Amino acid sequence: MGTYTHPRYAIAPICDAGARHPIVIVGAGMVGLTAALDLARRGQRVVVLDDDDTVSVGSRAICISKRSLEIYARLGIGQRLLNKGVTWNTGKVFFRDRLVYEFNLLPEAGHEFPAFVNLQQYYLEQWLVEACAATKLVGLRWKNRVVSVDNRTDGVTLSVETPAQTYALTADWLLACDGAHSAVRESLGLEFTGKVFRDRFLIADIVMHADWPAERRFWFDPPFHAGGSALLHRQADDVWRLDFQLGWDADPDAERDPERVQARVQAMLGPHEKFEIEWVSVYTFRCRRLEKFRHGRIFFLGDAAHQVSPFGARGGNGGTQDADNLGWKLDAVLRGIAPDSLLDSYDAERIPAADENILNSTRSTDFITPKNDAARAYRDAVLELSAHYAFARPLVNSGRLSRPAVLRDSPLNTPDEERWDGGVPPGAPAVDAPVRHDGKDGWLLHHLEGFSLLLFGAPRELPRGLDVRAIFVSPTGEAGALHDYTGLAATRYAAAPGTVILLRPDQHVAARWRRFDPVAIEHARQNALALPTAMAKRMVG
């Protein structure tokens, strides 16, 4: 078969049964591997358990968002994803045989990464495995299946089954990244709350050497699939992802029949396109989450914590942001520079983010799969109007595509005290901009590391005791500063000379000021580490 050969990873014998590890991750999928790589790059040793011996099989997450690409760039594989992936910014929505709505997700220049690249999940996972191996800090244990979990206040003990033996290991901290059917979740008896949609969809990955543009196309009630919806995405290697809405009464076995799929696809592409079918599956979906993502020493990430429908690319990208959020916090706690309570902020930040994804994904799915006759009448009314009236087009909901979570109400934020018109508020992820450094063109985000302080203006001496990486950003490019040669950095941060932005290790804004105040900066840094801030004044200045 096909365009990709799955690696088979070696199964190493277990020589340390009963051992204790600081961090154990269950699930070597995209989220578990992202978390492992993030922690390893911060210097932490990680053990990863996976019940298989290869990467993702079939058609799974395909749309990697700009924010995810920035996270992967921080982890060292952003450029590789960009080079191999198919870049797209444009989405088109058709109703019957006419185009009713078109969106461009990134009309703005001056960003390293586009709104999305499409890439099959197995490539991402394979490169994450390689990057994890290169750190020499990640122990990947394939064909290691978790059979039981004992979650105690002093550690988490797992019973793990391998082809050769069953053994125990204990973790100080356990990250459950083992997907929608999470064995860790089931062991703890935790329930999801949310909804399941009464609809079935057919996914087909096909290989087609067609010169069609790289854009997302979505059809409501098209001539080739009357009464249903359809979705088309281009992926790498001339693989195209097709989704067909089948309805709740469809027979999944009959729908997987190759001849039937062949006929559906041929009808969609037209009689002359040649293609080969690489993957077919029929699925239903859910929008739901656990009540809490932290359970003592266990954290749930990705689909193990929350699930959404695929319209909007919020599953894989949401999970990537979970890993991005937890990694630096766990590292800080393990290093003893932050209290255990910092880890509670994972719930405080990622539950609202999951709810935002669930809300958007539920609304899209309610539009695509109307739940009663009234909903269908309104849906069809929107589509009928959209062909004639611009006002109806923003109501057409074929998926609201993943946006990075803005952690607005996070307890780690230090709220603005001054007046700001725009810019990047506390809780929002840093925004990229082109900068020149030592005569070379590059990107602002590449210069961030740990807690970073963007200082707009000419470089100067800073007082001792500030435990941050100081980055001067100047419009004239003095030595020792990033040259904001387009002015976009200042514009995007609504910065004037003297503006200071404090960024967390996951590149989210912790606080911002119009003037440099070392005590305020230290207060904000300590607040972002969930430390009591009373001591800041003594430590600085």
Added chain:
Amino acid sequence: MSTLDTSPRLDDPDGLFEALVEAHRDLDADASRRLDARLVLLLANHIGSVAIVREAIAAARAAAGEKP
């Protein structure tokens, strides 16, 4: 912020009723329902405030004794 105005405001009440009924001439139940939906969407956009439409939804439900 404005609120839903439920005082009598129509310049031609009988004409409005006639126009609404006439609009559904020769439509079956499904088509009728879609027509009403298109009408609601056009009027909602004209009003331009989701808050007022929510008030109207609540008022419409309450008038027939439906739960809020």
